[in-house]
Amino acid sequence: MNIILMGPPGAGKGTQARHLVETRGMVQLSTGDMLREAKDSGTEMGRVVAGVMARGELVTDEIVIGLIREKIEAGQGDGFIFDGFPRTLAQADALTELLEATGQALDAVIEMEVDDEALVARITARSTCGACGEVYNDATKPQPADGKCSNCGASDFKRRADDNEGSLRTRLMEYYKKTSPLIGYYYAKGDLAKVDGLADIETVQASIAEVLGD
Ligand code: ADP
Numbered sequence: 001m002n003i004i005l006m007g008p009p010g011a012g013k014g015t016q017a018r019h020l021v022e023t024r025g026m027v028q029l030s031t032g033d034m035l036r037e038a039k040d041s042g043t044e045m046g047r048v049v050a051g052v053m054a055r056g057e058l059v060t061d062e063i064v065i066g067l068i069r070e071k072i073e074a075g076q077g078d079g080f081i082f083d084g085f086p087r088t089l090a091q092a093d094a095l096t097e098l099l100e101a102t103g104q105a106l107d108a109v110i111e112m113e114v115d116d117e118a119l120v121a122r123i124t125a126r127s128t129c130g131a132c133g134e135v136y137n138d139a140t141k142p143q144p145a146d147g148k149c150s151n152c153g154a155s156d157f158k159r160r161a162d163d164n165e166g167s168l169r170t171r172l173m174e175y176y177k178k179t180s181p182l183i184g185y186y187y188a189k190g191d192l193a194k195v196d197g198l199a200d201i202e203t204v205q206a207s208i209a210e211v212l213g214d
Contacts, residue, residue: 001026001079001212002104004086004095006183007112009171010119010126011197012204015135016112017083019205024212027077031085033133034067035059036160054161056170058087058178065094072098079107087179092186109186110211112197112204116172123163130156 003026005013017028039050045063052059068085086092099106125138131154136143147155162171186192195207 001107002082002099003079003107003212004082004109004186005112006109006179006186007114007197008116008119008175008180009168010123011112011114012122012201013083013112014133015201016204016208017081018133018135019201020081020208025078026081027071027079028081028083029068029071029085030083031059031064031067031087032083034071035064038067054167056162056167056174058174061088061090061094065091068095069098072102072104075102075104086182087174089182089185092182106191108193108211109183109191110208111183111192111194113194114197118198119172120165120168123168124165126163127157127159129154130158 005017007013014030020026021028035049035053038046049059064085086095127136127143129149129152132149132152134149134151143157144150183192193211195204197204
């Protein structure tokens with residue numbers, strides 16, 4: 001089963017994707033994570049990508065599609081969760097072609113609905129474990145008092161360079177301008193399901209499980 005998680009920055013796509021990986025053995029393909037890895041790799045591509053991401057703009061379709069192509073062609077696990085991809089119509093078309101070429105289908109597009117005020121609050125309070133990626137939130141799930149990740153025990157918490165109000169405003173504009181039109185596109189294709197992304201994490205997990213037919 002292959003699915004897309006769609007929604008603005010901070011909607012909770014990464015948190016839900018991690019749960020699906022743990023419970024269903026799916027493979028999370030987060031273009032944001034892949035680009036952050038490229039950024040840290042010290043390559044020329046990494047340098048270009050770093051500035052674009054810090055400003056909250058979109059990286060070129062060519063780079064992002066190249067990253068995704070490699071993963072789809074390598075094909076592993078019990079299906080893919082596309083997290084943060086596609087973000088443009090060109091990326092959506094490329095995904096359709098890549099799946100077709102490898103004899104796979106897209107089973108569902110899940111839109112996580114949230115409001116912008118909640119997003120700003122969530123994102124400016126967000127940190128993650130640098131070792132395992134566990135997500136923390138200063139208000140709802142603070143970093144453990146002993147300074148060790150509750151999931152893996154590491155003490156290397158990170159905040160993203162683009163999790164500040166200025167970049168977030170650009171990320172939201174990019175989302176509404178270039179990505180949200182894809183919701184209409186997938187609706188028209190009959191693939192779209194909506195879940196309330198403002199509900200608590202377990203409720204969102206249950207809503208997604210229902211969409212996936214559990
Ligand atoms: P968010 O929490 O904003 O959804 P991501 O971790 O998915 O963040 O992405 C962070 C940044 O990486 C984006 O603001 C953008 O610069 C870049 N990026 C990620 N995925 C894509 C994509 N599919 N196309 C273009 N740029 C992307």
